[in-house]
Amino acid sequence: MVPEECLYTKEHEWVFIDEDGVAVIGISEYAVGELGDIVYIELPEVGTQVKQMDPIGTIEAVKTVADLFSPLSGEIVEINDEAVGAPEIINKDPYEAGWFMKIKIVDKGELDVLFSHDEYQEFLGEQESENEDESSEEEEDQ
Amino acid sequence: MESKKTPIYESHVALGGRIVEFAGYLMPVSFDGIIAEHGKVRTQVGLFDVSHMGEIEITGPDARAFTDYFVSNNVGKLAPGQICYTVACNEKGKVLDDLLVYKFSDERIMLVVNAVNTNKILEHVRHVKRGDIEIRNRTGQIGQIAVQGPNSLELLGAIDLCAPVRDRIGELRYYRFLTIDYGGSEVILSRTGYTGERGYEIYLPAGDAPGVWKELLEAGRDLGVAPIGLGARDTLRFEAGYCLYGHELDEATSPLEAGLSWVVKFKKDDYIGRSVLAAEKESGPSRRLIGLELKGRGIARQGYTVLEDGAGIGRVTSGTFAPTLGKSLAMALVSSAASPEEGDLAVEIRGKKVPAGVVPLPFYASRSSD
Structure with a gap:
């Protein structure tokens, strides 16, 4: 998957629509950097019906745990057993070997609310500056 | 209040460390990733900037007696040049901090406390002060570098700082320290650490810390040296079963509950929390x-x-x-x-x-x- 051709959520998942119209889901390079070493992922079973922005799994890193949200509504048609068995491949290769699952989507209109690559980059930039504001506020509190 | 920086902070940023705020300091949480850094310390050697740790010096004729009143372990039994791990409790026998006691002599003692507790312990020491002693907070003047891992001894042998004591480091026993005259300043080298691996800790003037850090990184290249962040410091201490204040220890927990009965001594004079701890030992935690x-x-x-x-x-x-x-x-x-x-x-x-x-x-x- 080419990062530039993916769509993104505010929760740092990426979505790539393959040639069959199936959505491949993973997490972004930024997410991987924030989480650090990932040691477990929990994904829904194949056949599960999911709704857009529902929490559908968890990502456990050494230092922290994060929820995984479904970027789209539809049916889970495949999960990446290799990433479940060896989550370090997510850290090494978040856009290819480290994909999470595939969703057969029901409403293409949902794609409209996702970020394009450029929009996501902009969103990351805003987040960074917000984080800086937050930390300066914290400093004032002390 | 603005977050503090350790004297080595600029190097961490230059090496790509992920910086977080911890105990009021901007500290690197990781460089290459926690798991990779953890492995470095277990198999080769890692450097930790632990300059955020607090150093409190107790000096004067009653320094030893006061320290024994303040902590639960037996400081009187330490030889000069020896260190003990201990806790300091409140009157209720709960843990205010876990700390190291460095005994230079009966008249000079250094307490090394957790960064999160430095101010609390400093205030408490001043509050319960007794006898003829002086209390000095040396935290800002002292940089601290931990050198940990199987290759730590070899690495120390390769730096100029250790040249005057090169033939003595190998014989330095666990929980002992020696001092080095480094251009007129005192540097402390101790066989201590928080990783469960062979290792040393260096206390040196803050201004010298960046240079020594750099020298360690360069001299250790063939030994596989790497800078290690707080993330791996935590996983290493965790595997080794060491307590971390705020996790296993806090003011709601007694040292006996946390498995630290080995640092709670009763064959010594009275100390803060002793009677409560004695009763707890009797009835069982x-x-x-x-x-x-x-x-x-x-x-x-x-x-x-x-x-x-x-x-x-x-x-x-x-x-x-x-x-x-x-x-x-x-x-x-x-x-x-x-x-x-x-x-x-x-x-x-x-x-x-x-x-x-x-x-x-x-x-x-x-x-x-x-």
Whole structure:
């Protein structure tokens, strides 16, 4: 998957629509950097019906745990057993070997609310500056 | 108040360290990733900037007697040049901090305290002060570098700082220290650490810390040296079964509950919390610290409930994926009335009961540590 051709959520998942119209889901390079070493992922079973922005799994890193949200509504048609068995491949290769699952989507209109690559980059930039504001506020509190 | 920077901060940024705020300091949490850094310390050698730790110097004719009144371990028994690990308790016998006591002589002692507790302990020491002593906070003037791992001895032998004591470092025993005259300043080199691996800690003038850090990185290139962040510092201490203040220890926990009865001595003069601890020892502590291995997927994090046959018996104090052992492990404080060794154990992880079993502490014991 080419990062530039993916769509993104505010929760740092990426979505790539393959040639069959199936959505491949993973997490972004930024997410991987924030989480650090990932040691477990929990994904829904194949056949599960999911709704857009529902929490559908968890990502456990050494230092922290994060929820995984479904970027789209539809049916889970495949999960990446290799990433479940060896989550370090997510850290090494978040856009290819480290994909999470595939969703057969029901409403293409949902794609409209996702970020394009450029929009996501902009969103990351805003987040960074917000984080800086937050930390300066914290400093004032002390 | 603005976050403080250690004297080595600029180097961490230059080396790509991920910076977080910890105990009022901007500290690197990781460089290459926690698991990779953890492995470096277990197999080669890692450098930790621990300049945020607090150093409090107690001097004067009553320095030894006061320190013995302040902490639970026996400082009177230490030889000059010897160190002990101990706790300082409040009147209720609960832990204010866990710390190291460096004894230069009966008239000069250095306390090394947790960064989160430096101000609290400093105020407390001043509050309970007795006898003819002077109390000095040296934290801002002292930089501290921990050199940890099987190659630590060889690395120290390769730097100029250690040239005057090169033939003595190899014989330096665990929990002993020596001092080095470094251009007129005193540098302390101790055989201590927080990783469970052979290692040393260097206390040096803050202004000299960046230069020595750089020298260690350069001299250690062939020894596989790497800078290590707070993330791996935590996983390393966790595997070695060391307590971390704010996790296994706090002002609601007694040292006897946390498995530290070996630093709570009764064959010494009165100290703060002694009578309560003596009574607790007699009746038996109401909780105890155990090690757990998760048999299912997930990580048992601080605060999660430990269940025995479905009923809560305590809470997780620390839990992570242990990189050296490749297992999901946890430490937990559980009721002494429970029998987790026999029962059906589980940890509740976000509403799910993940099966677990008791395993001995420490989780990991190195062959290089002593």
